[in-house]
Amino acid sequence: MSAPQPLDVRARMLPIQRLRIDSLDETELSQRLDATVKQAPALFQRAPVALDLSPVIEHLSEPALTNALAQARQRGLIVFALAGPKADLLPWCDQFHLAWQDEQDKPAKARAHTPTLSTQVVTQPVRSGQQIYARDAHLIVMNQVSAGAEIIADGNIHVFGRLRGRALAGGQGWTNAEIVCQQMDADLVAIAGLYRVRDDLPEATGAARIYRLDDEIRVDCY
Known part of the structure; x- marks a missing residue:
């Protein structure tokens, strides 16, 4: 019997929407998520989303993160990652089975020079x-x-x-x-x-x- 072959891995760059969460208050977060999705519904349609928790990292708790993820997903956002300080967020990523993004790693870094394309x-x-x-x-x-x-x-x-x-x-x-x-x-x-x-x-x-x-x-x- 031959050994199983590894799966084919293909890297692909995709636009990732990054939501900066600056309040974990349930009511405020709900209202601001509604306003965000209403402003740009097409932007979040079937698009991967990372929650940037840098501003609220000191106040993060299991109930607060559970609520934030539930509220985002109720509005059709596909949350796949948390963004922010690695040491603080990795335990939460492991607990909630999410990926991690560096707080400085923006989806599109500003470059004014002309690339070779x-x-x-x-x-x-x-x-x-x-x-x-x-x-x-x-x-x-x-x-x-x-x-x-x-x-x-x-x-x-x-x-x-x-x-x-x-x-x-x-x-x-x-x-x-x-x-x-x-x-x-x-x-x-x-x-x-x-x-x-x-x-x-x-x-x-x-x-x-x-x-x-x-x-x-x-x-x-x-």
């Missing part, structure tokens, strides 16, 4: 439920992006059609990344960790250029 071209429509990630590359979509789809690139994103769904450029922190589309109708756009949702976007549905200026997402419509 290839270009990934997609000619077919990006349909609802699809996710395309152009790792270490710019992304060109020669078609439309449907509602419920997600496109991510470490570089720029160009869509030669209608952009619905979610578009996240500068996935590894390149702050000079841009999103350019022929028709703007997105639920969410993000550049290097900063995002704007539909309610905060211009109503115009023509061509648009989305870019980051300092700590603000700008949208120019044409």
Whole structure:
């Protein structure tokens, strides 16, 4: 009988949403979670979430963490990790079967310099439920992006059609990344960790250029 073969392991960079918890009060946490999800429902849809507990680490207890996890999951957040001081959080991670993230390890570290990137071209429509990630590359979509789809690139994103769904450029922190589309109708756009949702976007549905200026997402419509 041959020895069992190990499972195939494939590393993949994914955008991780990080929620900074600065109060463990049950009522306050509930209200702020509701406000957060209401502000950007598309941002947290089926996305992995890490709870950053750095501000409340001294007040953390089993009931408080149990409540925080339950409240987050009741709102559809997929909490997979705790973020904060390693020595303090590892016992809680073990107890609750969660991963750990360094408190300084942000999902997208700000980088203004131009990285060396290839270009990934997609000619077919990006349909609802699809996710395309152009790792270490710019992304060109020669078609439309449907509602419920997600496109991510470490570089720029160009869509030669209608952009619905979610578009996240500068996935590894390149702050000079841009999103350019022929028709703007997105639920969410993000550049290097900063995002704007539909309610905060211009109503115009023509061509648009989305870019980051300092700590603000700008949208120019044409």
